[in-house]
Amino acid sequence: MKGKEIIIGPSNGYFYFTFSPPVKSWTEQGKLIYLAGGNCLEFALGREQLSVNHERMLALINSPAGSAGFQPRYFSVHLPLYNNCGSSDLIFSSLEKINKFKPIDCVTMHPSLDCPEEFFAAASEKAIPLALENIDKPSGLACSLGYQVEELSELIERFDLGFIFDIQHAYEHDPSMNYARKLFFALQDRIRHYHLSGQNPADCHSLVQKANNREAVLKFIRWAYQQKRAPIILEGTFSDAEELKREISLVKRKL
Numbered sequence: 001m002k003g004k005e006i007i008i009g010p011s012n013g014y015f016y017f018t019f020s021p022p023v024k025s026w027t028e029q030g031k032l033i034y035l036a037g038g039n040c041l042e043f044a045l046g047r048e049q050l051s052v053n054h055e056r057m058l059a060l061i062n063s064p065a066g067s068a069g070f071q072p073r074y075f076s077v078h079l080p081l082y083n084n085c086g087s088s089d090l091i092f093s094s095l096e097k098i099n100k101f102k103p104i105d106c107v108t109m110h111p112s113l114d115c116p117e118e119f120f121a122a123a124s125e126k127a128i129p130l131a132l133e134n135i136d137k138p139s140g141l142a143c144s145l146g147y148q149v150e151e152l153s154e155l156i157e158r159f160d161l162g163f164i165f166d167i168q169h170a171y172e173h174d175p176s177m178n179y180a181r182k183l184f185f186a187l188q189d190r191i192r193h194y195h196l197s198g199q200n201p202a203d204c205h206s207l208v209q210k211a212n213n214r215e216a217v218l219k220f221i222r223w224a225y226q227q228k229r230a231p232i233i234l235e236g237t238f239s240d241a242e243e244l245k246r247e248i249s250l251v252k253r254k255l
């Protein structure tokens with residue numbers, strides 16, 4: 001698609017877990033994303049990494065901002081599920097710390113039944129750009145929250161939150177993509193960014209280039225993106241810089 005710049009980049013969690021060898025430095029991650037043709041990222045935080053003393057957090061907030069040659073055009077922080085976060089206070093203080101280093105454009109979270117509504121209200125009050133993501137099939141069946149379109153829309157509208165549209169998660173519920181279209185029409189004005197990955201027998205968060213459902217997810221992102229431009233965060237498991245580069249080129253070419 002011609003025109004405005006495409007904002008695209010990975011979740012950085014893979015740099016720690018599947019990248020070989022792991023890349024823990026924020027500056028190095030930025031360089032690799034830039035060289036792969038990316039211009040944004042999502043900072044993935046697990047339960048233990050939420051602590052401001054964790055090495056992942058320290059690497060971020062102690063890195064020399066501005067000297068990396070990579071200034072993300074869009075910066076999202078993905079929180080763990082609420083019951084893995086410890087407390088609302090811990091979330092808010094960690095976000096505050098990160099935000100001082102790099103202003104956060106979006107805070108991504110899966111809704112869960114144990115998340116108190118006060119948390120959403122407090123986030124709104126603090127002007128935290130919180131956005132809820134639609135949930136994958138196993139979690140969606142265990143707890144409907146984040147799956148039912150009406151339920152998710154109601155929660156998002158009531159607390160004036162954003163929406164993260166995970167295309168692979170929607171595919172899992174309904175490969176015909178009717179559910180995905182319903183979700184898109186209900187929440188398109190609230191979409192902050194897309195999550196894009198695919199699936200194969202070995203990986204339910206595979207790179208699109210390795211996915212069995214690659215045609216379906218690419219067709220859908222193209223359709224959605226033409227109506228609603230938003231950053232695209234690549235959530236497929238990558239293990240080296242070449243794979244990341246190929247993924248970015250593939251998706252850009254198909255938009």
Ligand SMILES: [Zn+2]
Binds near residue numbers: 166195235
């Ligand atoms: Zn996702």
